[in-house]
Amino acid sequence: MDSPSQPALQTLRLTMLGSGTSMGVPSLGCPCAVCHSGDPQDKRTRPSILLAAGEKNIVIDTSPDFRQQALRAGMRRLDAVIYTHGHADHIMGLDDIRPFNLKQRGAIPVYANAQTLAVLRRTFAYIFDDAPTLSTIPAVDLREITGPFEAAGVRFQPVPARHGNMDVLGFRFGRAAYLTDFSEIAPASMELLRGLDDLILDALRDKPHPMHSTVANSVEIVRELAPKRAWFTHISHDLPHGETNARLPASVQLGHDGLSFEVRLREPMRVYRGPEKWKEDGSIAGRRSALAIGNFDGVHLGHQSILRRVNEYARTTGAVGTAVTFDPHPLKILRPEHAPLLLSTLEQRLGWMEESGLEAAVVLPFTAELAQVGAADFVAQMLAGALRVERIFVGDNFRFGHKHAGDVALLERLAPKYGYEVEIVPPFTLDGEPVSSTAVRRAVSEGRVEDAARLLGRPYALSGHVVTGTGTGGREVVPTLNLAFEQELPPAQGVYATEARVGGRWHRAATNVGVRPTFNGSGLTVESNLFDFNERVTSGEMEVRFRKRIRGEKKFASAAELKAQIARDLDQVRGFFEERVPG
Numbered sequence: 001m002d003s004p005s006q007p008a009l010q011t012l013r014l015t016m017l018g019s020g021t022s023m024g025v026p027s028l029g030c031p032c033a034v035c036h037s038g039d040p041q042d043k044r045t046r047p048s049i050l051l052a053a054g055e056k057n058i059v060i061d062t063s064p065d066f067r068q069q070a071l072r073a074g075m076r077r078l079d080a081v082i083y084t085h086g087h088a089d090h091i092m093g094l095d096d097i098r099p100f101n102l103k104q105r106g107a108i109p110v111y112a113n114a115q116t117l118a119v120l121r122r123t124f125a126y127i128f129d130d131a132p133t134l135s136t137i138p139a140v141d142l143r144e145i146t147g148p149f150e151a152a153g154v155r156f157q158p159v160p161a162r163h164g165n166m167d168v169l170g171f172r173f174g175r176a177a178y179l180t181d182f183s184e185i186a187p188a189s190m191e192l193l194r195g196l197d198d199l200i201l202d203a204l205r206d207k208p209h210p211m212h213s214t215v216a217n218s219v220e221i222v223r224e225l226a227p228k229r230a231w232f233t234h235i236s237h238d239l240p241h242g243e244t245n246a247r248l249p250a251s252v253q254l255g256h257d258g259l260s261f262e263v264r265l266r267e268p269m270r271v272y273r274g275p276e277k278w279k280e281d282g283s284i285a286g287r288r289s290a291l292a293i294g295n296f297d298g299v300h301l302g303h304q305s306i307l308r309r310v311n312e313y314a315r316t317t318g319a320v321g322t323a324v325t326f327d328p329h330p331l332k333i334l335r336p337e338h339a340p341l342l343l344s345t346l347e348q349r350l351g352w353m354e355e356s357g358l359e360a361a362v363v364l365p366f367t368a369e370l371a372q373v374g375a376a377d378f379v380a381q382m383l384a385g386a387l388r389v390e391r392i393f394v395g396d397n398f399r400f401g402h403k404h405a406g407d408v409a410l411l412e413r414l415a416p417k418y419g420y421e422v423e424i425v426p427p428f429t430l431d432g433e434p435v436s437s438t439a440v441r442r443a444v445s446e447g448r449v450e451d452a453a454r455l456l457g458r459p460y461a462l463s464g465h466v467v468t469g470t471g472t473g474g475r476e477v478v479p480t481l482n483l484a485f486e487q488e489l490p491p492a493q494g495v496y497a498t499e500a501r502v503g504g505r506w507h508r509a510a511t512n513v514g515v516r517p518t519f520n521g522s523g524l525t526v527e528s529n530l531f532d533f534n535e536r537v538t539s540g541e542m543e544v545r546f547r548k549r550i551r552g553e554k555k556f557a558s559a560a561e562l563k564a565q566i567a568r569d570l571d572q573v574r575g576f577f578e579e580r581v582p583g
C-alpha cells in the first residue's frame, strides 16, 4: 500500500508587527490626545506583518521599527521578506536582518516588484555595490514578483493597487489578504479578494488623503468584499482605538500592534451543479482540468489515493484539480432494486473532497437523460468539451456512459483526438484486498466497524439531528440521545463504543443500534448514552462515530435484566476507551 504524502501546510499564524502610519503613533513632539493615550493599542509602530508558517517566518515589509518588532514577537529566524512598495516606512528596517543572516548562515530571499527592487538597490547601495567592507551587511537574494509566487512554502497572490500615482502590491495568502498603503483597488484586484476570512487594509484616518484610503472608503470596500473579519492598518493619530472601534461595523476593527490570528491557507473548494458552471467560473477561466470521476461513496482510502494523484498533478501543472460525481447514485435511476445503501451523503462526500485539497467538484445530476448519453459523446461533451480535461485519473475497472460501454481502453483511444492523457491509478489495497465501497458496506452491515474504519481511513459515522425518542429508555433505564441519521446504511444491530458530537463537542458514548425489541417498539433507532454529559438535548446536529462493536442485539425478559446488561455494556465501553492511549 502507498503511504500518504506529506500533508501540505494547513494554517499559518499572522501577527501584526506594526499598525501605524509612516511617522508612527505617538508621533514625535505631538501634543494630541491619542499620542498621549494610556491605551497600549494606541501605540502604533510602522506597518508590517509576520507570517509564521510551521517553523518558517515571513515578514511583509521591514519597517524602521523592525528590530523592536522582531524582539517583541520573539522571532528566532527569518526565511523571506516580501515588499509591498519602496516607501521608507516599509523598507528602512532591512539592515536589521543581519543577525538572521549570521545565525542562518545564508542570504534571505527578498521578493518585490521591479520598481521596489530599484528603490532597494538605490536606498541600500552599500548592500549591492560589491565594495569591500569590514562590517557586516545584509545578505539578500532579490526575486522579482511578476505573478503568483511561493515564499518559504506559502503561495502568495499579488494584488496590485494604486497608492497615489504609484503601483503597489497587496498580497493574498490562503484565506487572508494584506493591503497596506493604497488609495484605489481596481476591479480586477477586487476579484482576487473574494471569499476571505480576514482582510487587513489601509485606513489612515477620516479626512481624505491623496495616497491613502480613509475609514469610510475602507468600510465601503469591506462591505463589498464581505470577508469574515477586517482589520485596519496604517492608522494615524486621528483615530483613538476604543472610540473608533465603537463606531465601526461589527466585522471591522482597527488593527493593533501584536494582533495575532490563524490564517487558513486552503481555498474553499468550489462546487458546481453541472459541467457548464465549472467552465463559466472566472477563476477557472482558460485552465484545463485534472479530473477524477466516480460516485466516491464514503471517499475511502482508494478514492483518497486517486484524489491525491489529482492534487499532486494539479499543484505541479496549474490544472484545476476537479472531481466529478453523480447525484443521485446512477443505480438509483437505472436499477433501483440493485442500488446500494449509501455510506455517505453528498455533503459528506463534498466535505472529504475539500479536505483532500481539490479546487473544484462538479455534481452531475444523474437523470434518465444523462444515462442515455453514449460513452464517446460523454467524453466529447463533458470531459473534453465542458471540463477541458488535460489528464483524467481512473482506476483500471472504470466504466461509464450508456450501458457502461465506456472503459479505460475507450478513454485511451479518444485521448489523442481531444489532447488529454489518461493516468491509471493502481487499485489501493490493504492486506492484499482492494479497498472498495462494496467492501466498506459489507463491513458496516456486519458490524465490523473497525474494519470499516481501516478501509475508510477514519471511523464510520452516522450524522443527522437529535430527535426525541419514545422516552422509554430515558424513563426506565439510562438517559439517551436518539439520532435521526441521513446516511442509508446503519451498522448491524448491537451495542457499540462510539464518540458522539453534540453541540460541537465530542463525548465518549455507548450506542445501541436496534429496533427496541424489549419494549416491542418498531423502526430502527440509534440511541447513544453519552458519558460525562448531563444536558437535556432534544434537537440540534449530532454525529456518531463507531469505534467497536461490544455485542449484538439481544431480547430481554424484563426491564431489570436489560438494565443489568446495560450496566455491563457501559463497563465494557469504558474499558475499550481506557485501554486506548489518551488522545
Ligand SMILES: [Zn+2]
Residues within 6 Å of the ligand: 021, 022, 047, 087, 089, 090, 181, 234
Ligand atoms: Zn506607508
Ligand SMILES: [Zn+2]
Residues within 6 Å of the ligand: 026, 027, 030, 031, 032, 033, 034, 035, 237
Ligand atoms: Zn498626535
Ligand SMILES: [Zn+2]
Residues within 6 Å of the ligand: 085, 087, 163, 181
Ligand atoms: Zn507608502
